[in-house]
Amino acid sequence: MASEVNLAQLRALVAVADTGGFGAAADELGISQSAVSHAVAALERSLGAPVLRRRTPCRPTPLGEQVLPHARTAVASAAAVRAIATRHSGGLTGTVRLAAPTTVCQALLPGLLRDWEAAYPQLTVRVFEGEDAELPTWLEAGTVDAAVLVDAGSPPPGAVTLGADSMHALLRRDHPLAGQESIHVAELEDDDFLLSEGGCERHIREAYRRARTRFAPRHRIRDLNTLIGMVHAGVGVSVMPALALTMLPPDCVLVPIRPAVHRTLTLTGPTGRPWSPAVTGLLAGAAVTVPA
CATH class of the missing domain: 3.40.190.10 (Periplasmic binding protein-like II)
Known part of the structure; x- marks a missing residue:
């Protein structure tokens, strides 16, 4: 009988899909490449079919494309549970994946990263540089947890306007x-x-x-x-x-x-799902550092 799907397997699938390779996914997760390969292989045994095409870069199979949104939700929910527990005990921890355009990465993010590191030493912010048009897609698909969007329209409550x-x-x-x-x-x-x-x-x-x-x-x-x-x-x-x-x-x-x-530059979380406590806390900290 096939084994049950577990969180480690889903986390490995998400990491390989996002980074395009098993080695990069291992770096992302802080584990060995062998561990990533074993986790994906175990997931495929449980599902009875491949979820990734072993090419360069790795891409999801049709089955993988169907599983991936649910895997992202499971991984994000687990991270949110951990963050809630940490906030309950008085701090922010975990990792927030933040996407931003090139000019924002060059000019605005260095200062924000320094402020966040000082305020939340146990929280890791990972920056993903992208083009304006692709950042909303990354955010809503769960590839990143927060993003600096250009001309965001009507951002959700808690979003922070960084300036014009x-x-x-x-x-x-x-x-x-x-x-x-x-x-x-x-x-x-x-x-x-x-x-x-x-x-x-x-x-x-x-x-x-x-x-x-x-x-x-x-x-x-x-x-x-x-x-x-x-x-x-x-x-x-x-x-x-x-x-x-x-x-x-x-x-x-x-x-x-x-x-x-x-x-207009707006730092925000997704509109289609609840924000993790880490994202909420991070943006609340940014609101304090951005002049009114």
Whole structure:
């Protein structure tokens, strides 16, 4: 008779599905790769069929896709039980998986991580960098426990607004417009425009729409660091969030654009399921550190 499915097996399945491999899952769980392999194999014996395709990266089988949401729920519920017990005894512990866009990881998260570490020394925050559009999906699917979302709309109670991040023109310091207090987007027409195809594209297009100015990007760049490097090399100009300032080389500058456009950054848990006590406590701590 097949053995019963247990939490360790489900935790191993979730970890391999999220990380794409048994070695990375072992690092995630803090156990040996052999232990992960045995747990997944035992789960497959209990279910009578494979749940993972052993490729690079590993991906769930059709059965695994059906089991995975329930596995996530079970793992999250177990973590919530542990967190409730810890909170009852006076502290926060466990792990919170937090997703955020690149610029937030660069500029805002380091300070928050230091504050959280000081306030909750037994709590581990693991950061996952992603693009704006994929973060809500990660959050609602249970891949992460909390996320910094861009223009979140109507976030659930307990969410924390981290601020408004305005859009700026990115120029070389020797560009004729670099010394201005602000730049109308029409003034950028004489330069080749490098468009970031990440989450900021809609904000850039909105600025040009408001200005009723033709928008014809010459280059389309996926990676933000590549875009900055190309502007630095003199290939053209771009528009990006003010938080990108920490990523710039010394001979590049950011200048506010007109019409002004900004994105709102919100730190939140999921809308489709209850937050764990660890997430609730973490966001309550963030609310204290973010200026009103």
